[in-house]
Amino acid sequence: MIYFDNVTKVYGKDAVALENVNLGVEAGEFVFLVGASGSGKSTMMRLILKELEPTSGIISVNGVKLSAIPRRYVPKHRREIGCVFQDFKLLPNKTAAENVAYAMEVTGQKRRAIRTRVPQILELVGLRDKLEAYPGQLSGGEQQRVSIARAFVSQPPILIADEPTGNLDPDTSVGIMQLLHRINRIGTTVLVATHDKEMVDVMRKRVVALEAGRIVRDRVRGVYADEV
Amino acid sequence: MRSDNLGFFLAEAFKNMRLNLLMSVTAVTTTAVCILILGMGLLVDAHVEGIVRNVGQDVAITAFFPEDIDQERIDEVAASVEGYPEVNESAYVSKEEALERFRETFAEQPDIAGSISSDVLPASIEIQLNNSSDSSAVADRLRAEGFQDDEIRYPQQTVDRLNQITGYLIWGLRGATALFFVASVLLIFNTIRLSIFARRKEIEVMKLVGASDSFVRTPFVLEGLVQGLIGAIPAALLVVWMNSLFVGWAQENLPFFPISSGAVNALIVLLFLLFVGALVGVAGSFFSVRRFLKV
Numbered sequence: 001m002i003y004f005d006n007v008t009k010v011y012g013k014d015a016v017a018l019e020n021v022n023l024g025v026e027a028g029e030f031v032f033l034v035g036a037s038g039s040g041k042s043t044m045m046r047l048i049l050k051e052l053e054p055t056s057g058i059i060s061v062n063g064v065k066l067s068a069i070p071r072r073y074v075p076k077h078r079r080e081i082g083c084v085f086q087d088f089k090l091l092p093n094k095t096a097a098e099n100v101a102y103a104m105e106v107t108g109q110k111r112r113a114i115r116t117r118v119p120q121i122l123e124l125v126g127l128r129d130k131l132e133a134y135p136g137q138l139s140g141g142e143q144q145r146v147s148i149a150r151a152f153v154s155q156p157p158i159l160i161a162d163e164p165t166g167n168l169d170p171d172t173s174v175g176i177m178q179l180l181h182r183i184n185r186i187g188t189t190v191l192v193a194t195h196d197k198e199m200v201d202v203m204r205k206r207v208v209a210l211e212a213g214r215i216v217r218d219r220v221r222g223v224y225a226d227e228v
Numbered sequence: 229m230r231s232d233n234l235g236f237f238l239a240e241a242f243k244n245m246r247l248n249l250l251m252s253v254t255a256v257t258t259t260a261v262c263i264l265i266l267g268m269g270l271l272v273d274a275h276v277e278g279i280v281r282n283v284g285q286d287v288a289i290t291a292f293f294p295e296d297i298d299q300e301r302i303d304e305v306a307a308s309v310e311g312y313p314e315v316n317e318s319a320y321v322s323k324e325e326a327l328e329r330f331r332e333t334f335a336e337q338p339d340i341a342g343s344i345s346s347d348v349l350p351a352s353i354e355i356q357l358n359n360s361s362d363s364s365a366v367a368d369r370l371r372a373e374g375f376q377d378d379e380i381r382y383p384q385q386t387v388d389r390l391n392q393i394t395g396y397l398i399w400g401l402r403g404a405t406a407l408f409f410v411a412s413v414l415l416i417f418n419t420i421r422l423s424i425f426a427r428r429k430e431i432e433v434m435k436l437v438g439a440s441d442s443f444v445r446t447p448f449v450l451e452g453l454v455q456g457l458i459g460a461i462p463a464a465l466l467v468v469w470m471n472s473l474f475v476g477w478a479q480e481n482l483p484f485f486p487i488s489s490g491a492v493n494a495l496i497v498l499l500f501l502l503f504v505g506a507l508v509g510v511a512g513s514f515f516s517v518r519r520f521l522k523v
Binding site for chain 1: 233236243244429430434435438440
């Protein structure tokens with residue numbers, strides 16, 4: 001589903017973010033991408049979204065080489081990938097429902113479909129009572145639920161989350177992870193970048209560890225760090 | 229863009245304006261000032277040109293007889309002028325009549341009126357033409373009769389002189405208007421860009437959830453269009469209103485200046501100013517958003 005083939009990304013002249021990264025994520029997998037800040041997790045996420053171009057190497061997502069996607073088809077590519085960010089990235093001037101609806105509006109879906117689907121998905125993430133609340137009126141965990149609802153509303157085959165629990169307390173984080181787990185169980189490929197050790201250890205999913213831009217470990221039912 | 233999206237885009241545009249009220253007010257005010265300046269420039273230009281054109285439409289030629297001419301020759305010339313095909317009618321003005329007119333003109337300033345004797349003013353023949361465009365041809369015929377260049381007064385001469393005097397003035401005005409206009413367009417662009425810069429995070433989010441460039445841009449461009457129009461409408465109306473005030477005032481107080489309401493087509497000026505306002509708003513938004521779409 002997501003393939004990195006010998007990918008290197010250098011920012012500016014000599015700030016190496018990723019070095020010769022090879023990674024394959026199959027359809028339906030749940031993968032944790034772990035590592036310290038600056039190890040290259042976010043860079044991988046942004047490369048998958050084609051927000052950045054790799055310095056060298058080939059990335060393919062959903063069977064398409066990203067380098068072959070012309071600029072005007074990038075929005076279409078992004079609609080295949082739901083994404084969740086550490087800082088939620090909700091539109092502050094829109095209610096929870098409008099934020100979710102926006103992701104459907106950009107794909108040109110019928111207003112009728114939007115009206116029925118948005119409350120459904122918000123109910124699914126446990127925010128049935130907060131449809132008309134603005135992001136500023138919601139707690140961090142609630143905002144992240146809205147952003148997951150937005151990422152998943154069009155049922156994309158892939159969902160990527162960059163530090164989804166980074167701003168949340170442990171209890172709230174459990175809820176968010178459970179949500180991501182449920183989304184994965186209905187067949188969505190989920191890639192989560194995190195340094196939330198507890199969460200990774202509890203979930204026992206595939207763990208890919210990055211260190212200074214290199215993949216140093218890849219375990220099928222892994223933990224955050226191998227026991228020393 | 230699907231047409232049923234228009235409602236969505238318009239709703240977005242108006243919502244954005246409400247939420248960014250201060251920026252919207254700034255953009256609208258700047259546009260209004262810009263359109264006002266442009267409109268004023270257009271008016272001054274139109275009226276100066278109107279005066280010049282009006283003088284050119286004068287269908288009279290005056291030819292002055294030299295001092296030493298005898299009555300026989302005068303009659304001869306008068307008869308041949310009557311025969312020109314371009315001439316509607318002609319009238320001989322003797323030295324005495326010229327003096328009489330001069331005294332009438334300066335009736336309220338007896339010092340000037342009394343200081344002139346009938347010898348000073350030349351006799352002349354005043355010729356009314358059928359068509360002002362024939363003035364040069366008639367002037368040529370008069371030269372053939374023996375008149376010197378400085379003995380003939382005809383509209384084209386006046387027009388040429390007026391053009392000479394007003395030429396620099398008009399171009400100076402146009403230059404100033406253009407400079408002001410460019411400055412205010414840049415100001416509008418900057419205002420719009422500031423308001424869009426404040427929302428660049430939103431644009432980034434929109435792009436990340438898969439919005440196409442045009443989907444993000446359309447509400448901004450509509451916003452620019454509405455702001456441009458809101459700014460331009462009062463400014464354009466003010467310009468047209470001030471024009472009618474000016475024309476009325478000039479006709480009352482400056483009767484010897486041929487200022488006419490016909491020099492300015494109010495409707496065309498109005499539409500032109502509205503168009504410029506809308507265009508500046510649309511272009512400003514379009515180019516400002518474009519910079520932030522590269523996500």
